[in-house]
Amino acid sequence: MEPILKHSKNVNENPCHMCMPLGAILPFKGIEGSMVIIHGSQGCSTYMRRHIAEHFNEPIDVGSSSLNEKGTIYGGEKNLNQALDNILRVYQPQIIGVLTSCLAETIGEDIERIAAEYKIVKGLAEFPIVPVPTPGYGGTHAEGYQLAVRRIVSYLAEPTPAHNKVNIITSHISPADIREIKRLLDIMQIDYVLCPDFSDTLDRPIARPYTKIPAGGTKLADIRAMAGAPATIQIGITADEERSAGHYLLEKFGVPLYTVPIPIGVKNTDLFFQALTAITGKAIPESIIRERGRLLDAMVDSHKYNFAGRSVIFGEPELVYGLTQMCVENGIFPAVVASGSRTNKLSVLLEPVFEKYQQKVAILAESDFVEIRRKSVERGANIAIGHSDGRYLTEREGIPLVRVGFPIHDRVGGQRLLSVGYTGTAVLMDRITNTLLENKYGKYRSTMYEAYYKAAK
Amino acid sequence: MDTAIAINERDPFISTKGKQKTSLKCDADSIAGCVSQRACVYCGARVVLNPITDALHLVHGPIGCASYTWDIRGSLSSGSDLYRNSFSTDLQEHDVIFGGEPKLKRAIDELVEKYHPKVFFVYSTCIVGVIGDDLEAVCKQAAAKHGIEIIPVQSSGFIGNKAAGYRAACDALLRIITPMKPLPRKKLSLNYLGDFNLAGEAWIIRGYLEEIGIDVNAVFTGDSNYDTLKKATMASLNVMQCAGSMTYLANKMQEQFDIPYLRISFLGMEDTADSLRRIAEFFGDANIIERAEQLIAREQNLVQPIIDAYKGQFNGKKAAVYVGGGFKAISLIKQFREIGIDVVMVGTQTGQQDEYDTIHELADDGTVILDDANPSELERFMTQQGANLLVGGVKERPLAYKLGIAFVDHNHDRKHPLSGFVGAVNFAKEVNSTLCSPVWDYMYDFGGDLHGTNSEA
Numbered sequence: 001m002e003p004i005l006k007h008s009k010n011v012n013e014n015p016c017h018m019c020m021p022l023g024a025i026l027p028f029k030g031i032e033g034s035m036v037i038i039h040g041s042q043g044c045s046t047y048m049r050r051h052i053a054e055h056f057n058e059p060i061d062v063g064s065s066s067l068n069e070k071g072t073i074y075g076g077e078k079n080l081n082q083a084l085d086n087i088l089r090v091y092q093p094q095i096i097g098v099l100t101s102c103l104a105e106t107i108g109e110d111i112e113r114i115a116a117e118y119k120i121v122k123g124l125a126e127f128p129i130v131p132v133p134t135p136g137y138g139g140t141h142a143e144g145y146q147l148a149v150r151r152i153v154s155y156l157a158e159p160t161p162a163h164n165k166v167n168i169i170t171s172h173i174s175p176a177d178i179r180e181i182k183r184l185l186d187i188m189q190i191d192y193v194l195c196p197d198f199s200d201t202l203d204r205p206i207a208r209p210y211t212k213i214p215a216g217g218t219k220l221a222d223i224r225a226m227a228g229a230p231a232t233i234q235i236g237i238t239a240d241e242e243r244s245a246g247h248y249l250l251e252k253f254g255v256p257l258y259t260v261p262i263p264i265g266v267k268n269t270d271l272f273f274q275a276l277t278a279i280t281g282k283a284i285p286e287s288i289i290r291e292r293g294r295l296l297d298a299m300v301d302s303h304k305y306n307f308a309g310r311s312v313i314f315g316e317p318e319l320v321y322g323l324t325q326m327c328v329e330n331g332i333f334p335a336v337v338a339s340g341s342r343t344n345k346l347s348v349l350l351e352p353v354f355e356k357y358q359q360k361v362a363i364l365a366e367s368d369f370v371e372i373r374r375k376s377v378e379r380g381a382n383i384a385i386g387h388s389d390g391r392y393l394t395e396r397e398g399i400p401l402v403r404v405g406f407p408i409h410d411r412v413g414g415q416r417l418l419s420v421g422y423t424g425t426a427v428l429m430d431r432i433t434n435t436l437l438e439n440k441y442g443k444y445r446s447t448m449y450e451a452y453y454k455a456a457k
Numbered sequence: 458m459d460t461a462i463a464i465n466e467r468d469p470f471i472s473t474k475g476k477q478k479t480s481l482k483c484d485a486d487s488i489a490g491c492v493s494q495r496a497c498v499y500c501g502a503r504v505v506l507n508p509i510t511d512a513l514h515l516v517h518g519p520i521g522c523a524s525y526t527w528d529i530r531g532s533l534s535s536g537s538d539l540y541r542n543s544f545s546t547d548l549q550e551h552d553v554i555f556g557g558e559p560k561l562k563r564a565i566d567e568l569v570e571k572y573h574p575k576v577f578f579v580y581s582t583c584i585v586g587v588i589g590d591d592l593e594a595v596c597k598q599a600a601a602k603h604g605i606e607i608i609p610v611q612s613s614g615f616i617g618n619k620a621a622g623y624r625a626a627c628d629a630l631l632r633i634i635t636p637m638k639p640l641p642r643k644k645l646s647l648n649y650l651g652d653f654n655l656a657g658e659a660w661i662i663r664g665y666l667e668e669i670g671i672d673v674n675a676v677f678t679g680d681s682n683y684d685t686l687k688k689a690t691m692a693s694l695n696v697m698q699c700a701g702s703m704t705y706l707a708n709k710m711q712e713q714f715d716i717p718y719l720r721i722s723f724l725g726m727e728d729t730a731d732s733l734r735r736i737a738e739f740f741g742d743a744n745i746i747e748r749a750e751q752l753i754a755r756e757q758n759l760v761q762p763i764i765d766a767y768k769g770q771f772n773g774k775k776a777a778v779y780v781g782g783g784f785k786a787i788s789l790i791k792q793f794r795e796i797g798i799d800v801v802m803v804g805t806q807t808g809q810q811d812e813y814d815t816i817h818e819l820a821d822d823g824t825v826i827l828d829d830a831n832p833s834e835l836e837r838f839m840t841q842q843g844a845n846l847l848v849g850g851v852k853e854r855p856l857a858y859k860l861g862i863a864f865v866d867h868n869h870d871r872k873h874p875l876s877g878f879v880g881a882v883n884f885a886k887e888v889n890s891t892l893c894s895p896v897w898d899y900m901y902d903f904g905g906d907l908h909g910t911n912s913e914a
Contacts, residue, residue: 009547010546010560010563010564010567011515011544011545011546011547011564011567011568012520012523012543012544012545012546012547013542013543013544014527014542014543015520015523015524015527015543015545015547017520017524018520018521018524018525019519019520019521019524021521022521037490040583040614041497041498041583041614041615042487042493042495042496042497042614042618043495043496043497043498043499043500043522043614044497044521044614045492046493046494046495046496046497046500046852047496047497047500047521047522047525047526048521048525049852050525050850050851050852051524051525053851053852053854053855054851056855057854057855057858058855058859059832059852059855059856059859060852060855061492061832062492063489063490063491063492064487064489064490064492064493065489065490066486066487066488066489066490066491066493067615068486068615068616068617069615069616069617071615072586072587072615079489080489082488082489082490083489083490084490085490086464086488086489086490086491087490087492089462089464090462090463090464090490090491090492090833091833092462101583102518102519102521102553102582102583102584103583103584103587103614103615106553106583106584106587106588107587135519135550135553136518136519136520136521136522137519137520137548137549137550137552137553137584138550140520204859206859206861206900207902208902208906210836210859210860212832212833212836340520370542389527
């Protein structure tokens with residue numbers, strides 16, 4: 001057993017992360033016909049629904065076992081069973097995820113057993129109820145996301161004859177990013193199963209009639225057949241093996257695993273396509289080569305503006321890794337690189353990348369915004385890249401923020417932000433460069449006036 | 458209507474004015490799996506206390522509880538902004554196993570030294586209630602050590618619903634305001650309870666009251682601070698806007714300090730005028746009564762023509778109301794009448810019996826009244842009742858939009874005031890901005906039917 005790591009801080013001031021069950025809700029929203037129940041007190045599900053709804057601007061229905069004092073003392077089985085009854089009745093889902101909260105884990109609720117017994121008593125032996133242990137103190141939302149994907153795949157995947165659909169397991173990226181990856185796969189004419197796919201469910205078109213569970217999501221039959229895939233591409237290099245769905249498919253069914261970072265930036269997108277060509281033997285189509293060329297062209301066009309950038313990059317480790325690589329490629333010095341997760345993965349992965357710099361990069365794990373702000377000021381950051389919770393960097397320190405990641409609750413369009421692939425990278429880089437330009441143009445007249453005209457007098 | 462998927466246990470919580478049932482069940486635990494829109498005890502306590510600007514609010518628990526409540530209220534401050542920071546002990550597995558008290562003690566020491574707050578709240582969350590940390594003892598000890606008030610807030614999520622959190626917050630407030638020895642009474646002075654100074658609402662009301670010659674002694678809790686709260690018992694009257702959160706405190710202050718209270722409401726022209734008159738009459742001063750009449754006449758002359766102009770555009774439109782407390786729902790029914798809109802559905806998260814009786818009296822025949830509704834019921838009744846507009850909170854907004862229903866934000870993070878005469882204008886403006894937007898005219902399928910109740914057929 002791993003030794004219990006001692007948390008290094010007494011207080012978290014202005015958090016850069018959320019809790020494990022929130023992250024675990026999202027993959028379930030990317031499975032067709034799926035609903036989620038949080039086994040805990042009513043507030044957990046309501047808070048997370050609110051937080052997620054604000055980002056995606058979509059209705060987010062999540063059940064709760066509404067544990068009260070009685071359930072907490074005598075056990076919450078009755079509550080969870082009632083929650084399953086009601087969710088089945090009202091939503092008629094094809095699959096239910098049961099996530100634990102801090103409360104359920106602390107009082108020792110055995111959701112595996114409760115779910116198994118429920119299925120027998122109700123005559124639902126074949127119905128998938130997927131338990132995921134996600135105590136809020138067990139990790140951040142980033143780890144919750146990874147674990148839920150692994151649990152969904154390990155619950156459903158079964159021995160399957162070999163077929164030609166490549167498994168694509170995605171990290172926490174936006175619906176627009178998922179759509180972009182699907183577009184690229186379609187251009188490559190590759191058959192695939194992408195999981196989890198919330199590109200439609202969490203960015204839902206207006207349509208009638210309204211359905212309580214949105215259409216779309218990865219089909220259960222497709223996930224069941226993942227064991228017969230020629231290979232898995234797992235987009236995500238920061239997940240530990242026990243939280244990696246790709247690793248599960250490798251260990252259990254011998255499906256070859258290609259682990260690549262989120263395809264943000266030239267190099268990381270190249271890695272994604274290299275994996276695709278290695279698996280399928282297909283050449284990269286001309287249209288994608290042109291997209292790549294256009295990105296290179298954009299990089300050259302903007303390089304001098306970008307060279308003035310000193311960034312503070314924060315959020316989930318996986319996204320931070322991709323964004324940092326992109327900054328490095330474009331000559332934006334990553335002054336501060338931070339995540340709320342308790343992992344040394346970022347420093348292990350990035351330290352070799354930073355060797356070329358003479359200045360030290362601050363790589364912060366288990367961080368919070370008080371630390372991120374302090375380091376940003378200390379290291380002279382002039383652009384912030386990350387989610388809305390970094391807004392005090394602008395409000396208090398005047399460092400403009402380019403919003404990317406989750407949550408984005410003070411602007412619209414978090415669900416539509418595109419950052420992956422060659423085209424997505426160019427779109428994101430334009431936003432970053434233009435923010436640097438806006439800041440420069442907004443200030444240079446008064447800066448020059450103060451420095452030279454007034455000083456000369 | 459698809460009654461097959463309705464949940465029978467929910468029947469007693471739903472009624473239709475003019476049909477059989479007149480009394481409605483309310484103030485009960487949420488039913489598991491019903492996807493209640495309610496939050497938890499901690500949420501209730503946090504929203505009431507958080508606007509105290511110079512207090513340090515430390516959440517003793519895992520990170521989620523703090524993450525989801527960080528700076529989500531649009532409460533404004535004229536002084537300190539300490540309250541806009543999130544502090545959490547970010548409990549980890551180690552703390553859950555071995556107890557969280559040592560970490561809490563260290564956290565308090567560290568924060569007192571860093572921020573020197575005058576008052577310090579420590580909120581209990583679900584697991585703290587289960588692992589048995591003695592918050593009361595830790596706070597008492599730390600208070601003695603540091604010489605400031607450190608107040609435990611008993612807000613473990615599972616001990617009740619949001620209303621229990623309101624009581625926990627009121628108990629914490631009582632600790633602050635109870636003086637060592639009785640304070641002198643100020644004659645023409647009142648406390649304003651249940652306004653959280655969202656977008657400066659408490660400032661607007663303070664302006665009215667000062668204009669007519671009444672001193673606002675303390676506000677609970679919008680833009681309040683330790684020093685003003687300490688003097689709360691000097692007022693001769695309490696007036697109360699948000700009854701849901703403050704009735705308990707008002708009753709206690711009447712019992713313990715002999716301060717009477719009035720229920721008032723500054724939502725809508727009618728209620729604002731009526732409230733100012735009742736306050737003026739309470740003090741019985743001819744000068745105050747006259748100045749109140751002058752203020753009302755002046756403001757009504759200004760505002761009525763604007764409201765009337767809007768009214769013409771809203772003819773025949775129908776509204777649905779789903780808000781936190783009963784008193785707010787009552788005010789909204791009246792306010793919609795002022796602008797010529799019929800209310801066809803009214804629900805609340807935590808309304809009390811007497812409030813539902815008033816709602817029942819006020820409502821038109823055929824209005825659906827419901828307690829602790831869920832998305833499925835909101836969808837069903839808004840559709841069935843033909844609502845054109847919903848007023849509610851963040852979670853309800855995307856549901857309304859998906860159904861093609863306009864939406865008015867009556868939530869904590871609003872950025873414009875909805876109180877007083879200026880608020881009445883803002884309310885009509887906001888209704889106009891959503892009900893009369895051209896977007897609804899484009900909500901049709903390609904070459905096909907229109908979507909939603911606001912689309913002109």
